[in-house]
Amino acid sequence: MDITVSHRLYNSFGGHKSISLVSALLEYEMPDFGDAIQEIDITVHFYHDGPARNTLEKMQEEFHKNLEKLPKCTFSRKKQRLSLEIEGKFTTGYEIERNKKPLIQVNPAWVKATLEEIIGFAPIINPKIKKTDNFDFPAFEVYLNSTLSTIPDDVEELENIRDIVAQRRKEAFNKLDDWKKLGLDWEDYHPKAREVVPIPNQWSCADEFSPNGSDTGADTLEIFRKWNKRNGNNSTLIFLAKLLRDWEIDINDPYQSEYSSYTYFQTVTGLAFASAKIRGKCEQELKDKAVAAINEYLGSIEDKTGWEYKNECKEKLHQSKQTIEKMPNKEFSGVSIALNPKL
Structure with a gap:
């Protein structure tokens, strides 16, 4: 015990x-x-x-x-x-x-x-x-x-x-396997979550390069968990727009500064995984935004030759991209975040 x-x-x-x-x-x-x-x-x-x-x-x-x-x-x-x-x-x-x-x-x-x-x-x-x-x-x-x-x-x-x-x-x-080392309560997640996100490290709450391991990624997961209890049938893009607005990030122009770019990257990537973990799927438009944000961030670190964690970061980002691209999706009709920024 x-x-x-x-x-x-x-x-x-x-x-x-x-x-x-x-x-x-x-x-x-x-x-x-x-x-x-x-x-x-x-x-x-x-x-x-x-x-x-x-x-x-x-x-x-x-x-x-x-x-x-x-x-x-x-x-x-x-x-x-x-x-x-x-x-x-x-x-x-x-x-x-x-x-x-x-x-x-x-x-x-x-x-x-x-x-x-x-x-x-x-x-x-x-x-x-x-x-x-x-x-x-x-x-x-x-x-x-x-x-x-x-x-x-x-x-x-x-x-x-x-x-x-x-x-x-x-x-x-x-002695524990990688899944048990996470210490997660799987009842808090979708029954298919481990099939949709099949790499244990992508569940880490302590690894900065894990989608929900950074402070921003972890906050995104927990805030989405609470929001989803009352909005389980609503598009995750509605949530994304509100969260970014709360964090003073322009969803239509997120690359205005280094802070804005990095926060947007962590938020949209973290939300893609949060949706997969809690809903068992990730709608296509969010997947596209997350992959694009990862590509943008990969490009931004390409010239950081002196960064000792660069290769580890790149490897895990490519793994995240692959996982996102394989996530099942569900299209939500009638919602356009770009045209409705106040949602």
């Missing part, structure tokens, strides 16, 4: 040297509790008792309102994933931010306090487990308490456990 412990502040989310170390402690000598739950994601939220950063006052207010709705536990039986969101009371968001500099070191007291908070809220997990689920919650609760009682006070010992578990995870990850 994989356990992830993260922290959330009003303006940030992610791992923390002390708070997230609880993940490694729990996985270090964890016995088998059954296969009904394969992943547990725990997020510890912290009240921020200091002033919000400029322009983030509303964000802080909304965050504090959401704190009042905690704790929250959700269990996806089909995905074998349990999520636990709790509020941490042993410190504040302000203190966490204040201790970021100099570089934060492992704090054994915070490690223990995090696990104590988790143990305090663990009982809300039990009602989510059915008698028919193969998961021994009483044994899991006993294990949480026994782990707490054996947490070392020595920072070096804690870091050693963290490093051992990290190495185990790395070795397990390296």
Whole structure:
């Protein structure tokens, strides 16, 4: 079973040297509790008792309102994933931010306090487990308490456990095939998506040269996902026009500047793949725009002789072109973005 412990502040989310170390402690000598739950994601939220950063006052207010709705536990039986969101009371968001500099070191007291908070809220997990689920919650609760009682006070010992578990995870990850390494939930995509986009790297969210791996490409995918829920029968070109307008790019003249050209290239290419991944197809006019944008970008980097990633970039762009050209398409009639730029 994989356990992830993260922290959330009003303006940030992610791992923390002390708070997230609880993940490694729990996985270090964890016995088998059954296969009904394969992943547990725990997020510890912290009240921020200091002033919000400029322009983030509303964000802080909304965050504090959401704190009042905690704790929250959700269990996806089909995905074998349990999520636990709790509020941490042993410190504040302000203190966490204040201790970021100099570089934060492992704090054994915070490690223990995090696990104590988790143990305090663990009982809300039990009602989510059915008698028919193969998961021994009483044994899991006993294990949480026994782990707490054996947490070392020595920072070096804690870091050693963290490093051992990290190495185990790395070795397990390296054994996975390229598709499983992506860690994607395929229920979020079209059933035929992997046939339409058959190269694992083209699903990467971390590779800058992947269609949805850059910041712009990733944003395009996620914004389109939300838009598509209410506009599943509408042309993706309507979405493209609106998104480019929001990003101050002229769809009819996108090559006005280096910024405009690059943003347009990443957006239209990212959308072609977003459509294929979520709808299972990409309409022909969008395919044509994406291929043309790739060709334009390939031409723009041809003279960059000193760029060390040039060959890798070119190779992946040619792969993207081939994938786009093979995507099934569906024509949408009655829509002309060039004539209707305000759509």
